[in-house]
Amino acid sequence: MAGIAPLRARAVRVINILRALYPSAGRGETAGSDTRRPFQVMVATIISQRNRDEVTEKVSDALLRKADTPDKILKLGRAGIAKTIRSANFYKTKARHILEAARMVRDEFGGRMPRTREELMELPGVGGKTADIIMLVSHGAAVVPVDTHVQVVSQRLGWTTERDPEKIRADLHRLFEPKVRGYVNILLVEFGKEICRMHLPRCYACPVEKLCQYPNKTKPPARKAPR
Ligand code: SF4
Known part of the structure; x- marks a missing residue:
């Protein structure tokens, strides 16, 4: 991963924006898990x-x-x-x-x-x-579980060029300090469901668009002309 410092700064800005967007996404929570045992x-x-x-x-x-x-x-x-x-x-x-x-x-x-x-x-x-x-x-381990949302959103944002989840995990662990890692999965899952959707991201409504390196950003759907 070349040029880690600017990439890290950009990634932390994204995470801060997403934390403001999803304030209830707390550390240690992940989609689909509702118990700590x-x-x-x-x-x-x-x-x-x-x-x-x-x-x-x-x-x-x-x-x-x-x-x-x-x-x-x-x-x-x-x-x-x-x-x-x-x-x-x-x-x-x-x-x-x-x-x-x-x-x-x-x-x-x-x-x-x-x-x-x-x-x-x-x-x-x-x-x-x-x-x-x-x-x-x-x-409470400082890890980033890599599911489909984490994988796709991280690739689009330019945080990793890897395709293998274990290598993506290693890139994300290099990017984020341990105290931040606990938030990354839940934030990217929420963001991936709402805005950076798997099949068609809503780049035109994206709060981190300027920090994203995805080359195929989408435009708002054309409005039908009134008859
Ligand atoms: S600009 Fe588009 S591809 Fe990039 S993070 Fe936002 S929604 Fe995803």
Whole structure:
């Protein structure tokens, strides 16, 4: 990453503008996660993969009301989990991952969720993003979980030229001091849903347009002429 100082200054200005725009986006919160207990955060985050927030919230709540510990999940069984989360995308795979993760937590980690990113990533269904969400939400770690919104918005803003989420994560960690990292995911997710939309960004309504390097900025949609 060449010329890190000006890039860092620009990125911090963007984050400050977004913090003013989304004042309720606090440290340690991420989209789709509403609990700080690591096992529950893991379950909710596995369910959130390739799902809309409304579905994630409803389905996670339903499952966690029935079973919020590894033992209760194991008792519920794969069929019981699948039945409860069947309105989520890929519910059969997610049910298998949740069950196998619960079994691994019980049998290989003594019933306690692992506390390192590397160990978390040994659990079925837990990749780098999910591990980072658990580390951030449950342990207050200074990390930036890289989901689709973070990936696309960071690329458009010119913060990274990488495509691999692990390399984007490394670039973002170089860019932001630890005390700022906890805000980055939730701010970019909110911003990505509202303004820097995945398929068609609303650059004409963007408060950070002057700080963005995206070459294909959009213009306001043409208004239909009155008949
Ligand atoms: S100018 Fe457009 S591409 Fe750049 S951050 Fe704003 S909405 Fe996204």
